[in-house]
Amino acid sequence: MTQxxxxxxxxxxIIDQTxxxxxxxxxxxxxxxxxxxxxxxxxxxxxxVIGITAAYGLYLGVKDFPNDHISQFQDQVAxxxxxxxxxxxxxxxxxxxVDSITNKLRQLQITDVEQGKRFLLEQxxxxxxxxxxxxxxxxxxxxxxxxQRARILTHCNTGALATGGIGxxxxxxxxxxQNGKEVVVYADETRPFLQGARLTVWELQxxxxxxxxxxxxxxxxxxxxxxxDLVLVGxxxxxxxxxxxxxxxxxxxxxxxxxxxxxFYVAAPISTFDxxxxxxxxxxxxxxxxxxxxxxxxxxxxxxxxxxxxxxAFDVTPPEFVTAIITEAGVIETPVSENIRQLKENLKLTIx
Amino acid sequence: MTQxxxxxxxxxxIIDQTxxxxxxxxxxxxxxxxxxxxxxxxxxxxxxVIGITAAYGLYLGVKDFPNDHISQFQDQVAxxxxxxxxxxxxxxxxxxxVDSITNKLRQLQITDVEQGKRFLLEQxxxxxxxxxxxxxxxxxxxxxxxxQRARILTHCNTGALATGGIGxxxxxxxxxxQNGKEVVVYADETRPFLQGARLTVWELQxxxxxxxxxxxxxxxxxxxxxxxDLVLVGxxxxxxxxxxxxxxxxxxxxxxxxxxxxxFYVAAPISTFDxxxxxxxxxxxxxxxxxxxxxxxxxxxxxxxxxxxxxxAFDVTPPEFVTAIITEAGVIETPVSENIRQLKENLKLTIx
Numbered sequence: 001m002t003q004x005x006x007x008x009x010x011x012x013x014i015i016d017q018t019x020x021x022x023x024x025x026x027x028x029x030x031x032x033x034x035x036x037x038x039x040x041x042x043x044x045x046x047x048x049v050i051g052i053t054a055a056y057g058l059y060l061g062v063k064d065f066p067n068d069h070i071s072q073f074q075d076q077v078a079x080x081x082x083x084x085x086x087x088x089x090x091x092x093x094x095x096x097x098v099d100s101i102t103n104k105l106r107q108l109q110i111t112d113v114e115q116g117k118r119f120l121l122e123q124x125x126x127x128x129x130x131x132x133x134x135x136x137x138x139x140x141x142x143x144x145x146x147x148q149r150a151r152i153l154t155h156c157n158t159g160a161l162a163t164g165g166i167g168x169x170x171x172x173x174x175x176x177x178q179n180g181k182e183v184v185v186y187a188d189e190t191r192p193f194l195q196g197a198r199l200t201v202w203e204l205q206x207x208x209x210x211x212x213x214x215x216x217x218x219x220x221x222x223x224x225x226x227x228x229d230l231v232l233v234g235x236x237x238x239x240x241x242x243x244x245x246x247x248x249x250x251x252x253x254x255x256x257x258x259x260x261x262x263x264f265y266v267a268a269p270i271s272t273f274d275x276x277x278x279x280x281x282x283x284x285x286x287x288x289x290x291x292x293x294x295x296x297x298x299x300x301x302x303x304x305x306x307x308x309x310x311x312x313a314f315d316v317t318p319p320e321f322v323t324a325i326i327t328e329a330g331v332i333e334t335p336v337s338e339n340i341r342q343l344k345e346n347l348k349l350t351i352x
Numbered sequence: 353m354t355q356x357x358x359x360x361x362x363x364x365x366i367i368d369q370t371x372x373x374x375x376x377x378x379x380x381x382x383x384x385x386x387x388x389x390x391x392x393x394x395x396x397x398x399x400x401v402i403g404i405t406a407a408y409g410l411y412l413g414v415k416d417f418p419n420d421h422i423s424q425f426q427d428q429v430a431x432x433x434x435x436x437x438x439x440x441x442x443x444x445x446x447x448x449x450v451d452s453i454t455n456k457l458r459q460l461q462i463t464d465v466e467q468g469k470r471f472l473l474e475q476x477x478x479x480x481x482x483x484x485x486x487x488x489x490x491x492x493x494x495x496x497x498x499x500q501r502a503r504i505l506t507h508c509n510t511g512a513l514a515t516g517g518i519g520x521x522x523x524x525x526x527x528x529x530q531n532g533k534e535v536v537v538y539a540d541e542t543r544p545f546l547q548g549a550r551l552t553v554w555e556l557q558x559x560x561x562x563x564x565x566x567x568x569x570x571x572x573x574x575x576x577x578x579x580x581d582l583v584l585v586g587x588x589x590x591x592x593x594x595x596x597x598x599x600x601x602x603x604x605x606x607x608x609x610x611x612x613x614x615x616f617y618v619a620a621p622i623s624t625f626d627x628x629x630x631x632x633x634x635x636x637x638x639x640x641x642x643x644x645x646x647x648x649x650x651x652x653x654x655x656x657x658x659x660x661x662x663x664x665a666f667d668v669t670p671p672e673f674v675t676a677i678i679t680e681a682g683v684i685e686t687p688v689s690e691n692i693r694q695l696k697e698n699l700k701l702t703i704x
Contacts, residue, residue: 219604
């Protein structure tokens with residue numbers, strides 16, 4: 001499996017996901033600015049990968065920090081954390097990763113800069129390893145929900161390119177396939193950035209899993225024809241009441257699945273939960289540039305140059321449309337809101 | 353307004369809509385094969401325009417037919433009619449146009465070939481003129497349904513490029529704008545062929561009507577945000593029970609509008625009704641090539657070369673999701689099925 005990123009000892013090597021699947025271009029990120037740009041321009045994307053990349057970015061930001069400036073070190077890290085969080089406002093994993101690391105750093109009361117630097121790098125690597133395990137856990141918990149020969153509709157990309165491991169929603173599909181469940185997948189192309197067409201189709205083809213590409217607006221008709229047994233998507237942020245922010249078009253699918261009485265599953269690690277937020281309206285939604293719609297992948301103009309667009313990168317699905325949320329800590333069923341509270345207590349989660 | 357087609361005395365000049373809005377390329381159709389290709393490749397598209405183009409195609413097919421072969425003339429025209437109908441199986445206006453003309457030709461009992469040729473050309477021109485009037489009628493009937501400052505979501509292209517006149521759904525929008533209603537339009541880009549992005553945005557910009565482009569998968573979130581007052585689309589075929597075949601993605605919008613309690617209007621001339629068909633399942637749905645999805649406008653590949661796709665060109669919206677059907681003969685309100693029967697009787701329609 002092609003991994004989204006690899007730590008090379010002193011810098012982070014990523015695969016430029018804006019060029020996939022046609023070109024395999026690796027980009028080496030040496031500075032925090034490089035990291036910010038890679039996240040912002042979506043060379044790396046996928047909520048978990050964004051978090052891991054940002055964590056490495058925290059380290060890269062202070063790698064060359066003068067060793068005799070211990071008093072300013074913490075302030076520098078805090079400023080870098082804010083800078084990194086500004087790259088993508090909706091995905092909470094980014095904020096979660098940098099906030100939890102900077103919080104721990106503060107509690108550590110380091111006495112020299114080298115110690116602080118070492119700590120940041122270890123934290124990034126731990127997060128990276130951790131995400132691999134979380135993906136495995138999500139897959140383990142999700143597979144029992146997938147029927148034999150299930151026809152699964154998915155959106156965006158939630159696989160190895162989006163995580164530090166095998167993926168979230170796509171990780172479940174990989175695991176179901178390995179377990180002999182003969183699944184077939186319909187992939188929404190996922191306009192405007194086409195992560196479904198470019199990344200999900202490519203990942204599944206490489207894994208030998210049958211995949212059929214559709215345009216986003218075909219999902220309703222596909223369901224109506226009886227071709228979809230379940231919808232399985234990822235998430236970028238989930239409130240404590242179960243509102244799910246995910247790639248634009250997810251809310252669309254949730255309504256359609258509800259209407260056609262098809263289960264709608266969300267797969268995400270616990271780090272996707274923002275327990276501070278209650279309602280979907282509380283989630284900031286990133287709006288991106290018109291050019292992403294108007295000039296497809298920067299290669300194909302589809303509307304006049306002076307066109308106005310509306311380009312929200314995410315939408316929010318209310319809990320009443322979510323059949324279950326699959327996490328590494330267990331499957332959260334309806335009533336989602338109550339069960340999220342329960343899970344949080346069981347896990348004794350202190351973050352957020 | 354840029355017209356989709358113009359009769360030039362001995363041939364049909366069309367604007368190649370696959371090149372719009374970036375290139376204004378005119379194509380002259382001299383033979384029935386030219387006409388078939390132009391329809392099949394969607395150089396001309398839009399249900400009414402397809403019908404008119406096919407009607408001219410019937411004439412072009414026999415323009416050079418030997419004058420002493422009167423006995424074979426009718427057979428030749430009948431064969432041409434079948435050939436033309438095969439170009440796009442879903443849009444009924446095509447079948448309606450060629451069948452109604454060939455039926456009239458048979459009843460005419462012509463005695464020489466020249467007379468037959470003249471009749472075919474007159475019929476095509478009459479259909480062309482007629483469609484202009486029908487568009488006006490639809491617009492007249494539709495405008496009262498459009499509130500002042502309405503925010504209208506539309507799909508595909510239903511304007512001057514799709515008809516012999518000002519359009520169907522878009523014709524109503526033009527007329528509402530002329531009447532000072534200060535409408536604003538959201539245009540679905542309409543994958544895979546992007547008629548919304550390429551044609552509707554361009555037409556509305558030329559007319560000075562504010563238009564915002566969105567990706568198809570954003571419609572649900574747009575409605576949820578309260579930005580849509582009504583949905584207004586065209587149709588390619590409507591059964592006598594009110595099942596509406598239209599560009600893929602229309603059924604999606606209908607469910608979303610229903611869920612968000614937003615009126616969903618269909619605008620179409622009477623020629624769009626197929627009174628022989630009852631249920632949506634009876635409508636043949638054209639499936640087009642994967643390349644249309646995989647290689648956007650033949651200019652931008654978005655998925656690996658060996659990708660499988662599902663590419664239905666149309667879907668069918670059941671009558672329970674249709675608030676009203678706006679025709680040149682009046683507005684058909686719910687119960688749609690009963691009111692279609694009534695309208696048919698009032699019009700004493702004998703075709704179909």
